[in-house]
Amino acid sequence: MLHRGNPDMTALTMADVCELRCAADSFADRLWVEPVREFYSRSRGKRPSTDPAETFRRSATARINGAHLLLFTIGQVDAAPPGRVDAGSWTSRLAPAGTPPKMTAVIERYLRLHLDANLGREQSVRHFRDALRRLVLWLREAHPEITSFDQLDRKHAEEFLRWLGEQTSEHTGMPLALTTRRSIVTLLARFVNETAAWGWDDVPGRVLFTRGDIPKIARTVPRFIPDHELTALMSAIDQLPDQYQRAALIIARWSGARRDEIRRLAIDCLDAYPDGHPRLRIPVGKGYTERMIPLHPDAAAALRPLIELARTRRARGRFDPSVGRSVEHVFTVRGKLLSKGFLFDLALKTACTTAGLLDSQGRPTISAHRFRHTIGTQLAEGGARLQTIMAVLGHRTPHMSLIYASLSDPTVKQQYQAALDRHLDGVTLAGPAAQALREHRLDPQAVSWLQTNFLKTELELGHCLRLPQEGPCECDLVLTCSKFLTTSDYAPRLRQRLTTEQTLIGDAVERGWDHEVERHQRTADRIKALLSDLGEERQH
Template sequence: MSMPLRSGGNLKQVACVLRPGSVSATDLALRSFTAFLLECAPEVGSIAQVTRRHIEDFKPWLAKRPGRTAPRIGPATTLQRLGTLRMFFVRIDEWDWPEAPARVPIFLGDLPRIDHPLPKALDDAAAARLLRAAQADRRMLVRVTIEVLLRTGLRVSEYIALQADAVVQIGAAPWLHVPVGKLHEDRYLPLHPDLVTLIQDYRATFVDAENSLLLPNERGGPLDRHCVTRMINRAGRAAGLPHMHPHQLRHTLATQAINRGMSLEAIAAMLGHRSLDMTLRYAKIANRTVAEEYFAVTDKVDALYGKPAALPADAIGPNMAKLRREHHRHLGNGYCTRPPELDCAFESICENCTFFQTSIEFRPTLQAQHDDAAAKGQDHRAALFNAVLNTLDDSEAS
């Protein structure tokens, strides 16, 4: 078969624009299809003889292949290999190879749709245990590695590639220069002074001044992702945590940041995301607007399912009139005389509605409603009308 020979030209072309890891993945995908043809379709002597039937037979053959650590390869690997194979046929068709099939035999519909689970971050308690365990470890590099990853959100490939001059002073603050990496862009990250001191202490103890790396191992050699993973799990075991991947520390920082009000734009810049679509995955973990609005209506929703409150025993005759005078609520066009003992699921429903709109001409009425609620200690209603009035003030100022 001529496919392995000619696919070498394809690899040389993609090597001009892709990183070595992507070129290796392309090579592996093409070799996988070649192995299938040799095993299941020996009659195929050239790429031109590949038909749609061969692709349909290849998909179940591929799905049964063993993975590196699992009995079967996963959907992501299947997607990568089928997608790479499809792009191979598209390219040779566009390049007018004589051996190209008459039609591209693999369709977009052949590519599996994979799940997009939310990032797996450590919760606050687990992250604190991991950090304490790292700080107590007798090997200083364990602490340095975990603190840097947990406080900067670096990818492991970025961490092990940090250069000796990566810590720089810009203005009054220390920054970390992260070199060009996965997305072909470099960036600067603010560094906590304690982290700067920790890095300096490690370098003073273990790193030769001539070493080109910021954080090599104790013998001066470069770290790799496997070393980093082992160090993280060494501290993780001491903290009673299950097996972890270095990327979980990146997810952990991003989740902590968004839960504490950091903007998506700032998180994207910190993580080196090229598109906000990548950062929006973390917004699904901590949608503050959804949470705040949910808890704002929880009491009203609960009231729908609870038993109606009973009026006091003396709430009859003259006493009822007295309750109405003391607790009536000022509405836009009148008053509500519902006693406070009778909860109402629809209190201030209009002002909470997304279609509610007002203007400056209604300011006197809104102000009167606010003052009435504040005088009667109806804090929720007073805060609501205060927010509406502030919105009016902002629109008038602009």
């Protein structure tokens, strides 16, 4: 602005931006002059920069690009800013440096085809690149003599699989997760099979990986957030100072949308049903389908101010490759789409810390995806149809939705309860074994056998829960045995036995048999206690 001599920001043009870039480049070139270079290498309290010219160039370029992006977003200049000059896009580095030319040609041809022909989402193509990168880096280390994919055979594939199983994560230092290994092997198998089917040169042209090579992973159930944790977490989210983070998490809570779907919401994403209930349009995402879902009023209230703010700014839309057109997004600041890390990861770390939802290492126990599991579970438990769960969560096939449905299937719960309470439904329990049965402290194998053979356990006054491997009961003190269980069905027999014991007590008193009096009195007292536990004490 000082150079132009005009403080009016609205007068800036594309020519000014280009002139500023040239001036910054010219100054960076001057830094190669030794006296100037030495001066700008000094940094108080920091280690001297080894390359001040390049450091300045990167810093200046980043700031100029930011200003250029802002001017482009508000429509003041028409040319879009370039990408990062110093780093470049991942699409410019599809094959690792040093990859043999024939391999490089195949990798670039394969990945460019998927990108240019829109054969998969950009994120999916990036996963392909990462899988091929691992294979190439392994070949460079283990088989440097191989310079083309057509030299690979099953023996190499088996060596790679063993090597992959020993690798660790660069971020955690832990062994690679099964899901990561599964993705790598699946994508490599697809690469080999597709290039063979297309008849390409310099490719394996044969089966290297089979379905049996794909690591098996446990099929887990959705990890919904328990009510008490959800209440504490939402209270902490309401206290977040940043309105974008707060709105993103509230929308995740009530919509079940994926993180990338929420951050790419358009300014016209919110409307209402005829009755006035809010409705949200979820953009095209992993399922390649746009969808409309009901939205809780709390989430709509958090989203509306951001929509109005975006409309007030009248920012230029960003091209969205998933829909092939320009879109005005809600979660943008100074022309930049806010990252998933900022909207969700950092926000949840703050909220979980406030709510006390941290593990032993101080990490949040709640992830954004668990909101999705929670809304799916709540829909299923509320009796929602399978088609409703699919529509809300954006599942392309019923497979994932069936997990929620089966988890909360009322028929399963009813049959489970019926099996557990077989012959005991609506009956009060008493006896030494009653507490163990109520608290589910019995071995699952024992419960299964008792449910199947309950009639075989019947005694005069109740049931004996001894298992066959424990042998027959060798004590006559049934009423005090830890395996004894009785129910209200046996109350008449217990009262009859109590009457008999009281008669025997009277007879023993008349005969002067003090020991018998004591023995029968203990039995009578025990029967009275059982009747009291069964709520039958007033009837004897």
